[in-house]
Amino acid sequence: MNTVQRPVLYAINERMSQVDRTEQRRLKSMKTRPRVRSVRYRRKPRGLGHERRTEILAAAKQLFLKEGYQTFTTRKLAARVGLSQTGLYVYFGSKEEILEAVCRATFEGLVERFRSVTLDAKDPSNLIGRLVTAYVEFGLQHSDEYQLTFMAGRSAPKFTRRKDFSQPLEQQGIGIRPFLLFRDQVARMMQAGQLKDGDVTLVTQSIWATAHGLVALMIARPGYLLSDRRSLVEAAVQALMTGLQARPHRTRRLALTVQ
Numbered sequence: 461m462n463t464v465q466r467p468v469l470y471a472i473n474e475r476m477s478q479v480d481r482t483e484q485r486r487l488k489s490m491k492t493r494p495r496v497r498s499v500r501y502r503r504k505p506r507g508l509g510h511e512r513r514t515e516i517l518a519a520a521k522q523l524f525l526k527e528g529y530q531t532f533t534t535r536k537l538a539a540r541v542g543l544s545q546t547g548l549y550v551y552f553g554s555k556e557e558i559l560e561a562v563c564r565a566t567f568e569g570l571v572e573r574f575r576s577v578t579l580d581a582k583d584p585s586n587l588i589g590r591l592v593t594a595y596v597e598f599g600l601q602h603s604d605e606y607q608l609t610f611m612a613g614r615s616a617p618k619f620t621r622r623k624d625f626s627q628p629l630e631q632q633g634i635g636i637r638p639f640l641l642f643r644d645q646v647a648r649m650m651q652a653g654q655l656k657d658g659d660v661t662l663v664t665q666s667i668w669a670t671a672h673g674l675v676a677l678m679i680a681r682p683g684y685l686l687s688d689r690r691s692l693v694e695a696a697v698q699a700l701m702t703g704l705q706a707r708p709h710r711t712r713r714l715a716l717t718v719q
Contacts, residue, residue, distance in 0.1 A: 513551050516541050517565075520558045521604045529559070529612060559608065563635065566602065566609040570638040573598045578645060585654055587645055588704070589697040592671045596693050599675035611676055625661070642668065656706050663704065670696055 519540045524532050532555055538548040552558045577594045578587070599606040623636045625643075632640060643664040649655040655663070674696060677684060685692065 516543075516548070516551055517558070517561060521562060521608060524559065524562070524608055524612070525604060529555075534558075562605060563609045566605040567634045567638055569602060569605075570595070570598055571634070571641060574638055574641045578641070584649065584652070587649065588655075588667060588701060589694075591642060591645060592667065592674075592697050592700070593693055595668075595671040596674050596678075596689075599672075600678060600689075603679050606675060607679060610672060611680070639664065639668065653706050655704050667700055667704075670700055 516537070520532075520537055523537055523540060527533075527536065534548055534552075534555055535545050537555075537558070538545045541548070552561070573594050574591060577590050599610075623632070625636075625640070629637060629640055629644075643660060646655065646664045646667070647660045650657055650660060650663075674693060678689060687695075
């Protein structure tokens with residue numbers, strides 16, 4: 461090795477030593493540096509997706525009531541339930557679909573409540589009063605759902621279209637089934653002579669409007685109630701029945717008076 465090569469080799473060795481020392485420091489820092497793990501929300505295990513769906517709907521109800529339909533966004537809902545917006549779309553495709561699910565559950569609950577009343581109708585003459593009372597109780601027990609279904613500025617478009625009452629109940633959409641169940645009972649009472657003959661749809665809707673007015677007042681303006689709820693419902697039902705009940709024929713009434 462000549463005198464020219466020695467400085468070059470020395471410089472190369474020195475440089476490699478520096479590289480080795482740098483690499484050793486880097487490896488050492490990697491061992492001591494804490495790992496930063498990305499946090500990802502895990503989906504529910506297979507078979508428990510319905511629980512996640514229930515959680516999303518519960519959060520959506522509160523957000524709809526707080527924000528209103530127009531300002532409600534799936535991004536806000538996803539943040540509230542700890543999901544990415546893409547993750548939320550696994551369960552619901554849009555805010556319209558979410559609101560529709562809330563309304564559907566409300567209608568299904570009302571159908572079940574009406575059916576339980578009609579199946580246990582021991583006194584048919586008081587059936588209207590029991591249906592109105594069941595309606596009011598349901599609305600107050602599920603006030604959030606009731607507001608979104610019947611009182612919000614915009615309800616799910618699917619449930620606001622015109623209906624064809626000529627179709628059987630089983631073929632009707634869930635949104636109209638509670639009304640048709642109520643309407644069937646009004647029609648039976650008319651046929652039995654317990655209510656005046658008339659437009660059964662119009663009469664049913666007038667009763668429904670009274671029941672809805674009671675629930676809406678009790679939810680939105682409870683301070684306006686000057687009487688207790690039970691007495692108010694009973695008075696409203698009595699007023700309805702006074703106007704709707706069929707009056708006996710005059711000659712029959714006179715005969716009963718003579719007896």
